[in-house]
Amino acid sequence: MAAETRVLNHAAAEKSEEDHREHLMLDPRPRETLNRWVMEAMLTTTPRYWIMVIVLGLLVAVLLFGAWGNQIAVGMGVTSKTRPVFWVTYITTFVFWIGISHAGTFVSAILRVFKAEFRRPFTRAAELMTTFGLAAGALFPLIHLGRVWIFYWLVPYPNARWLWPNLRSPVLWDFLAINTYLLSSTIYLYLPLIPDLAMARDRTTGIRHFIYKILALGWRGTEAEWHRIRTAINIFAFAIIPVMFSVHTIVSWDFAVSMVVGWHSTIFGPYFIIGAILSGVSAVVMILAVLRATMKHMDYFIRKEHFDALGKLVLIFSLAWAYFFYNDFLLSWYGGDEALKRVITFHAEGPMAWMWYLMLVCNILIPAVTLWNKKIRTSPWLMFIITTLINVGMYFERFLIIPVNLSHQRSPFDWGEFNLTPTDIMIPLGTLCLFLFLYLVMSRLIPLVPVWEVQEGQMAHTLRKVGKAEVTSVSELE
């Protein structure tokens, strides 16, 4: 009885300490102020920003296009690929980017469908990550081609060769899935952007005004327009969820349908999806931490409560990933296939075992130890470090699955090693720079906070006095 009273007292004390103003939805500002803040965040460029843009642009030119051009001119041999390791960092980074791009839409669409209110200020930042993550990832199927100058032979169109691409090939499934996802996620990014573009149109002059005018499609904000855009966004939010699940399943089929030991696994579909969401939600946290620290007024929109909520999501997906990893491992081991047993032993005991342990530490141990703690979850820079480590772990997960598995196949004569070359590292780094470059440029071209969604949320939330207690009440707007 005494213990129970203590718990209840503790809970009551915690509740009384909580300030409702900590929540963005309960800390409303006049609409004009919010609009002005978002515009200022978009239009403010410091010298540091321009230096970053120029440096990243140069890095993209050198690391990505320079190294890629050299590879095209000289041959695929400038990478570390050899027999039997025919895929190394390119496909690894491809899967990594597709995984990252997953969560943008996941966070936005799933939370929108379930009407999770904390999503409101950062849906666009997440959706933008999807678009540019896909843009960076979609380069890799081209980069890894031996003869990239005839890449259009992979495209299904009536041609003079009288030859259709092979629809049995997972490469083509990838092509179609990524295109579908890129198209639908770009539209899904654009639809909620229209009211904000109209807002920006009304507050700019010159060339910006002209561009926003075209992009805003003559938005006036009438009731009929709101009704239509809500319907459209709702349809897309529902429709994009199965697309999102299918895309990463299809990426996993690249491996699962093959005969390679360690790839041929029926659990790869859900395992890849969970991994993708884990790395993607972590990437959202990383981006939000950076945005909050560098952009004007962002600390109003992106608050500790958002890191708290996303931290819980990361923790859940880390646990789910651990479960799927264990499943994959257990079934491989239990199956008793000699070659498969050798591969999983090679993971844990081979020369690249450090990656395996690093992956387990980063993906399971670190989130499980740290993210239970609310103090850690509400500290943006600690969250940044933790989520960066998770993404490092997820990269190594893909690295283990692709080149490390390939180096240890059935016939012992064909066990091979590979030594990474500069090109192997430069091109993936180049796509990271490309992603950051595009994100940085775009952050000054479109309102990065969906300000109408924030305003809508703030209108819906009110504090009511019930007896002595203040209670949050949310009204249904849609």
Add this chain to the structure above:
Amino acid sequence: MAEQKNKKWGMVIDLDRCTGCQACTTACSMENNVAFVGEKDAGYGRSMQWIRIQRYWKGQYPEVTPTYQPMLCQQCGNAPCEPVCPVFASVHSDIEQINLQVYNRCVGTRYCANNCPYLARTFNWFDYQIPEIMTNYLNPNVTVRRRGIMEKCTFCVQRIHGGTEKAKAEGREVTDADVQPACALACPTDAIIFGDLNNPDSPVGQAARNKRGFRVYEELGTDPKVIYLKAGGKYGG
């Protein structure tokens, strides 16, 4: 003119007879214009051999004996490399019943090579330069491949075609003697026997029924057309 029956070209490799001399590798490289990659790349594992000698050690030091297993494309009846190619560069031929690689179609995804359990495919990592004088050695019946293209053993398809055409012109049935691939001709111990598996009386047909016969990774369902005869057992040396 005799009716041309469908042939099932196949190979039997007697591991008891193989001495690991690599004459087959050499002959294959000369016949099929296989590039020489140089010392550095070969050391890294990029040597392009359509048929290679896999050497395994048997026993504990100091009583070790080497065993040799020539490994080449197994011309699978149900080939894992074929469905994964996005541009139909890896295809099955209806007439010869072998697995072909169409060099001109290949865009170099290297997916086929990953999916081959025998790792029989080799990739052109660079454009390998052939010294001017050496170009006279090139076989005019075989394409010279450039960088970014996957290639592999074809059972010397140019010889199969040549032999079949010759037999047709002479109005007779094609025999195994018309279509011998370079490796089988070069093998000093006759460890490699090539011919029509559908003909039970041919040397290859007889050898295929040998009790020592096995097919590599048959359990994967690839239906390989190369049969190995086990070495060192009850039935042989």
